[in-house]
Amino acid sequence: MGAFVADRGWETLDAEAWEGPFRVTDMLGLSGLFLSMAFALGGWVLGGRAVIAAPLVLAYAAVPHTVDHYASAWVWWGGAAAAVVWAFVQAGASVRQLRAVRALARRSDTGRTVELDEASLAVVRTAGRRGLYWAWGLSGVAALGCAVTAAVLVTELGKTAEELDSASVSDVLATGAAAAAILAIGQWVHCAWRAIARTAVGQVIWxxxxxxxxxxxxxxxxxxxxxMLAFEQARSIPGCSCIEDWRRANPDADAESMEDYGVPxxxxxxxxxxxxxxxxxxxxxxxxxxxxxxxxxxxxxxxxxxxxxxxxxxxxxxxxxxxxxxxxxxxxxxxxxxxxxxxxxxxxxxxxxxxxxxxxxxxxxxxxxxxxxxxxxxxxxxxxxxxxxxxxxxxxxxxxxxxxxxxx
Structure with a gap:
């Protein structure tokens, strides 16, 4: 909203998305607007990773607006700076929490050791790799998106809005590629911080x-x-009337719930x-x-x-x-x-x-x-x-x- 006011956007609502030949800066500017609007509407889905994504999204939009000397450039950079400050505040809180958890682990140590079986160890290892798989996958999507965007952009550079029917494809592709790249960065940071935290605290069973x-x-x-009784137990014991009595008392109830949660x-x-x-x-x-x-x-x-x-x-x-x-x-x-x-x-x-x-x-x-x-x-x-x-x-x-x- 601040950028719209600074650029007096209400005066150009009917204007084309860009003037003159289509440029890389035009693609980035449109892509930055799309990405920032998407983040404003759905950024809450990212949870804690939004703290990492916010300065990246705002900086991504600020660069083309600065290059084209938009009046709103300072709004974008101001938002990015505020997001960076907030990210550092949250990082400081995370460090303090990690220190507190580590200190609590040391104080609460009973001296007892317990071995995890091989199945449990496999679960722990698999969970650690799952986050890395997401990071690599998002990085791959971002790289592929950049390659496709570049290939399409070549066919659009230099064309006017009329020649492209007032709609560019490369800016949409760039939005997806940038979103994947920002998500990948957030995932890599999350994986790194999780590894640091687990190393600092140790493999403690709380x-x-x-x-x-x-x-x-x-x-x-x-x-x-x-x-309660397990359904199979109630059904297999001769003379048990628990299932029958439950059905008589609850004739309209879902029988699957009895199989899943047991029988009174x-x-x-x-x-x-x-x-x-x-x-x-x-x-x-x-x-x-x-x-x-x-x-x-x-x-x-x-x-x-x-x-x-x-x-x-x-x-x-x-x-x-x-x-x-x-x-x-x-x-x-x-x-x-x-x-x-x-x-x-x-x-x-x-x-x-x-x-x-x-x-x-x-x-x-x-x-x-x-x-x-x-x-x-x-x-x-x-x-x-x-x-x-x-x-x-x-x-x-x-x-x-x-x-x-x-x-x-």
Whole structure:
């Protein structure tokens, strides 16, 4: 808008896009305008990479406007300078964050080392190469776009707007080539910064809390499983009526959701009902305590005597430069799930302020208690409280401690 006002663009709305023979400067000027408008409308899609792209886009538009002595040249250069300043401000914030994460990693080091299996190592290596593939791919598209633009430009140079029907093709091609080049630069910078961050912090496996943790998208290992059965398990157990009872209670529900997310354990199921829970001897209940169907859906997560077993992990977290890979402790090994990494998003201070920190978890009923069973023999820090008319609740006697890290 500032450039339009500086050039008094309303006075030439009906004029041709260029005057006289078509020049390289004309192509760059039109291309710069197209690219800047596209960036203004859709630059938000780039996320953090927009900080790198903004000064490049504005400088790309400023050069031809300066060569042709447009009054708006100072507007373009001023915008580019402001974008550079903002980029340096963000770079400084990134450096400070990296130092803070590195210091936290050193302070939180438990001295424990854990080996990643070959499959997990392959996931980490593949993810690192994926960013480089994008950088090389965008660079290739930019090079090809420049070559095609140059070939078309040769056929348009020297022609008037009337000869080209007031429409040049090379400026459109140049816009695409410039966009690919700027995206490639942003991707290369991102890859370089991620490599620096991962090297500075080290290959740390972080134990992080689910709620106020550094990223969105993490969940407790048992979140949403209480009171549920896997569909295949419910279907394969003779006498189980959970699937039938669920369909009778939800005749219009989508059956695929049951197959994907599981089946609620039915209260009157001959195999998984409440009577069957209370019929288990304490020893038998302890042996089966990890089975989700035993527990009320509102019951809190089970708290192992080894807290790390109930916490999500982040492998290689190094700040916003690299959010890491979600993982779990499983049989004293780190089990990494590559699919979950696509759902991770950085958690900002504004996100933390927006959280409803006053929310209280549901509390177990105080009446109708059938018995209490000490679950410490099962490696769980608390008791199971069974009820005459409901599923069991977990009564924990431990508090969640602070997050820590282990070296991979």
């Amino acid at each position: 134990q992080v809390p689910v709620g106020p943790g550094p990223v969105w998208g993490l969940s407790s290992p048992r979140e949403g499983q209480a009171g 354990a039915a209260e009157y199921c001959p195999v998984h009902g409440i009577d069957q829970i209370n019929a288990l001897s304490p020893e038998r209940f302890i042996a089966r305590a990890a089975e989700p169907w035993l527990w009320d859906p509102d019951a809190m997560d089970l708290s192992p005597t080894r807290p790390e077993e109930n916490r999500p992990l982040l492998v290689g977290f190094a700040g916003h430069a690299h959010l890491g890979f979600p993982a779990r402790f499983k049989n004293d090994q780190v089990d990494l799930d590559p699919a979950d990494s696509f759902f991770l998003e950085e958690r900002t201070s504004a996100d933390n302020e927006a959280d409803d920190s006053d929310w209280d978890a549901p509390r177990r009923p105080t009446k109708g208690v059938f018995d209490r069973i000490d679950l410490r023999p099962a490696g769980l820090a608390g008791d199971a409280v069974r009820y005459r008319h409901g599923r069991a609740w977990f009564d924990s006697d431990t508090a969640d401690d602070s997050s820590s890290g282990a070296q991979a």
